[in-house]
Each structure stands twice: as C-alpha cells, then as structure tokens.
Amino acid sequence: MSFAPASLPWLARHELRLAWRDWIAMATGGQHRRSIFLLLAVLALAAGLHWLTDALLRPWATAGLYPDRPTLLLVTGSGVLFFTAMLSQALESVTRAYYARSDLELILSSPASARRLFAVRTTATALLTLALACLLASPVINVLAWHDGPHWLAAYAVLAALSAVSTAVAVLIAIGLFNLVGPQRTRLLAQIVAGIVGAGFVIGVQAIAILAYGDYSRFAILQSDELLTAAPSAGHLLWLPARAAMGDLTALSLMLPLAFAILAIVIVITSRSFARHAVAAGGISRAPAARQRSRSFRSGDPRQALRRKEWRLLRRDPWLLSQTLTQLLYLVPPALLLWVNFGSAAGVGIIVVPVLVMASGQLAGGLAWLAISGEDAHDLVATAPVPPRLVLRAKIEAVVAVIAVVLAPLLVLLSLASPLSALVVALGAALAAGSATAIQLWFRMPMRRAMFRRRQVASRLATLSEAFVSIMWAGTAALLAAGSWMAIMAVVPAILAFAMLGFAWLLSPKGRPT
C-alpha cells in the first residue's frame, strides 16, 4: 500500500518500520535462534506471573466481586497506581521525542510537516505506554476474567483510555516545563518528575500506611475504615473508570471517547510548538559549556584517577544521577518504618532487611553498568599502561563506595533497632551488590553513557538475572534476620542465587577486551 509522501499514514508507516526493526534487532541481536529462545522465555515468564497472580487473587475473585464501595475503592486505587506508572513512562517517551536528534534534524529541515510528525510520535508514545501497561496488568485482568467472568476484559479498554490521558498529560507537562524552565533544564526536570510520579503514588500510600497504621502494605490504606467512610457513594462519577474496568459498558462508552478526545485536542494544540521546542532542545548542545573552578592537579595512581573520574562524572551528570537515584526513592518507606519504630525491632526482618538488600543490588547494577560498560573513553583506558584487572578493580571500588555511602546511615539506624539485622543487611547488600556487579562484568558491552536508557535492553538476560539474584539475596537476608528455624531455610534462596549466577556466567559472552 502506498501513501502520499510526508502524509500522516506515510510518516506512521516510517515510524512503525523503524520501531519494528529496532525491536527485532534488540530482541534477537541479529540471531534468529535467539528470537525463539526469547519467545519461550517470555511465555514461561507470563505463565509464571499468571500462576502467581492466580494464587494471590483466586480466594478473592471466586468469592464474587460486586461494584460496591470497597471493591470500587480497591480497583480505583490500583488504577491510579497503573496511571502513575503510565504517566511516568509517557513523560519519558514524550521528552525523548523532543531531544532525540537521530533523524529529527533531517525531518525538520525537510518540507514535511513537523505537526504531523509530532502527532505520529505522540500516538506512538500512547501505544507504547498501552503495550507496557497491558504487559504489567495482563496477569491480574486475565485471572479476574477467568474466575469472575469475561466482563473484566473491559479493563484492557480502560488501559487504552488511561494511556491516551497519561500521554496527553505528559505532553502538557513537557510543554509546561519548556515554557517554565527552558530547554536546558526540561529534560532533567522531566526525568525527575517521571521518577517521582512513577514511584510517588506507591511510596506515598505506603508512607501513609506506615505512619497511620504501622503497616507496610499499600493496600492497608485502601481497605481502611477511614477511607471507606470518606469515599463517595457507589453511584458517584469518581468510580466511572473502576466501573468501566469491571465491565460496565455505559461507563466504558463514556470514558473511551472522552480519553481519545483529550489526547487529540492536546496533540492539535501543542503540535504547533513542536518544531520550535525541538529546535530549541537541539540547540542546547551548542550552548557555551559550564565553567568549573580551576584547582591544582592531585597526584594519584591509576586506581585513584579512575575512581575520581567515576565519581566526578556521576556527580556532574544530573540526568544519569536522577535515573540511578530514582531507585533510591524505594528506600524511603523502609527508612520511614525504621524511624517510626525507632529502637524497636518490629517489622525489621520481614520488611526492612529485604528491601535494603534488594535496593543495594539494583543500585549496584545501575552504577556498575555506568562504570564498566558506559565508558566514554574506552580506547583511552584500554591503551593506558594499566593492567585490565586494576582498571576493573578501581571501577568496582568506585561503585562499592557509592553504595556504602548510601547504605551507611540506614545501617547505623538499623543497628540501633536490631544489631543482628544490621549485620545481615550488610552481608546481604555486599552479596547482592557483588552479584549485580559480577553480572555486569560478564555481560559488559562498551557503550556511551548517553545510551544508559538502553542498559535494560542491551542484555535482557543480564537484567533478568540481576533482578532474580537480588531478589534471592533479599529473601536469604529476610529469612536469616527472622532467625530460629527460618534461618535454616535461607539456604534455599542462597543456593538459587548462586545457581542463577552460574547460569548467567555460562550464558555470558565472557572474555571481551577491556
């Protein structure tokens, strides 16, 4: 099928082709056999997630679900959770549309309409957001549809509506930031807003649950008597999305056109300024560079030079810093729990210990990627008269030092509540961080730091094994901290962690030059 050049469908086909080829290249790495392996892995993961969700939801779903206030409140709360995650994803994608320079300059310098390009890329963002939301929500929706009835499948349509609205809001936030702080700071601020929005609802609800009820579960507040009493009646307009998700076709027929209309109106209004903002964003790399205070050279051996360089680059790259430190937002609830239960060991073993160990593993994974693979002057370091082992050691030391600085205050606080738990966290964090760093070492693939966003897709196997090993070490630490007979059970996740490490090592492309 042929379309008129530079028309809306022509641009859409072009974008679709690029996205498809990108995806295929990332998924298969140019090897057909890998696509089969990947498909099998995805199917196995989906089956596992469905099984887990079924175990959690079956008792609740088989009892029968009715659109009463408690259920509507729970569905709405879960919907807000998804919406914030979708908004975070959409904001990240929309900002990228302005700052990606790959083909933007070519298209903007052509007679093709920038407004059409913006419309196509914004729609692509909405579709991508929808795809990710469906991926996350499908186990819950499918299990509910299986046990309670197919009317729950309407939740997919609600996700489509939410993706349209979240994309529209993301565009408005991006444009607002451009007008408010200018192109120089918009990308960083959008990144921070995306991180806070994405994690904010979960953390906020958990923080309220901890402060009000001393309970870590975010669902505690959604099921609380106070909130139920304050919630409006079941017929209120506020419950429209929840009703639509539960299969109310009247609510759905109102919600879907409204959401798509919002996105269309926002695209029409904001597309006029797209070329202007994109050109302004493109101009920032040509802006005069920031000046630093000049100071005398510090003497040092290669290890010191490498460590200092890593810390300096991390400190000076607010975008990378915000990406990495967003993970630390998840440390806020356990820190709050420690503060609320100051001096007592209540809840420490079950909640705080695994969260701290998990966070250490994840943080180490991100930092290790930056230090080991994200080396902008790879050739320079490789041609220096420094043994590769020493280079790696210096980089690992730089990573470990950052984690130690982040973890130290929490460990001090924890040791006041439970010295044993503090010791277990220190051990677990060291194992999780060490494992994540080792995986990044085995899968290292030199890439510019600007490619940080592609870290997660550079090697899915590395990402998955890193997450799995962190979870296993978190489980080991939680069981150890629980003490008595449960401590013996800690052997099981520890063995699984080692097994996964061995599996990752076997599958990794070892022996790349440093």
Next chain:
Amino acid sequence: MPAPALAISGLAKSFTRPVVRDFELNVRQGEFYALLGPNGAGKTTILRLVAGLLQPDAGSIAIFGTDTATDPLAAKRVTAWVSDEPMVYDRLTPLEYLEFVAGLWHIDAATAEARSRELLEWLGLTPHADERCGGFSKGMLQKVALAGALVHEPRLIILDEPLTGLDAGSARQVKDVLRQRVADGATVIMTTHILEVAERMAERIGVLNHGRLVAEGTLEELRTRIGRGNTTLEEIFLDLVADETAAA
C-alpha cells in the same frame, strides 16, 4: 643500531573476511610515517592492533623492541593512540581530562599540570581550560584528545585521521605540535585521507590496499617506482591503488 620504533611482521587479522594479510612494516625512531589507503584498506585495524585494542590472528608487533604480546604494559607506557573519534568525557574540563590521563600513565601531579597547561596553551585551548568539553566543537575535542595523548610524552604517537573535520587554523596547530614532537625525537605514525598533509609532513609513506602494503618509501622513491617524476602524491596514490586493484 637502535631498535625500530615499530616493527610489524607477518600480521594478519580477519573479521568476517581477511582485513589485514601478511603485513610487514618497520618505522625508524624519530620518523614521521604516513599510512595511506582507500576506505576499507585496513589502516584503522592495523593501528588498533598496534595500540593493543585488537588481538592479531597471526604475526608480531614490537614497539621499541618490546613485543606487545609478551609485555603489553611496557609497550603501552611509551605509546599514545589518538582515534578519529575523540575519546573525551563531556563532563570533564580539558584540565581535568589531562589530570585523569596523567594519572593513568603514572605522571606526578606537578609535572602533569605544567605539561597540561603548556599543551593547552600550544593548542590554543587555554581560554577553555576550565569549561566542560560537552559544548566543544569537533576540532576542540580533537585537540583535547591530542593533548591527552601528548601529556605523558610518548615516544610513539599513533594517530588515525587526526586532521579530519578540523578547520585550517586547528589543523595548522595540530601539525605544528606533531612536527615539534618529531623534532624532539618522538616517532609519529598517522593515517590520513588528506594527501597534501602526508606529502608535506611525512618522511616516508606507506600505501595500503586490501590489507597489504603495496608500496613504501619517500615521495621521490614512490615517484621513481611509478616512473613519473614531479608528480603529486595524489596521482601516485591513485596509480598504485588502481594497479593493485587491477592485479587483484
């Protein structure tokens, strides 16, 4: 007789196809050597093999008599590599970058700082010494990378297309710095597509095609070889490459 600055023997490297085949090269100490060749001839691969960034499939490389396979660190200590893509950190200033490079080569702080300021002055970068490199032009980045290569005073300087993308003023500064280094006793090996630069600066020129050295010598020797006196290097190069391609 002193060991050659660079001695390559029987070098071979293949990727999906052979890129370097049975390559031989000897570069004397204190010599300015230009390696020319059409796109894909294997120039960059050879330089990356010498710099230790690739492992050869066969053959040996010795830098000032040190075999790069048996003692790579000793070879690296006296060598500098400048890629055609400047290897500079966006968020470091030129001074901070040079401090980092000096650290990698074990240069003490006082010496490194004095050399760095001198190099930046020489390359016209002093006004930008405390600005982050992120906003620099290609030419400025190339000069920062060159300063990084020279800060540890290497005896062998390997440059891959060091003048590509530079304006006339920057190119002149880079050429002056390289000439001065050769006058001070360093050896320079560089690839370039700008044949006038090779013609004016290099003492000897090697022409590479399909991974093999097809001709080598001074400009006069190359003229004699093709049997045409008073001709330009461009004509010599095109003749040699065309002959080789026709023979292949």
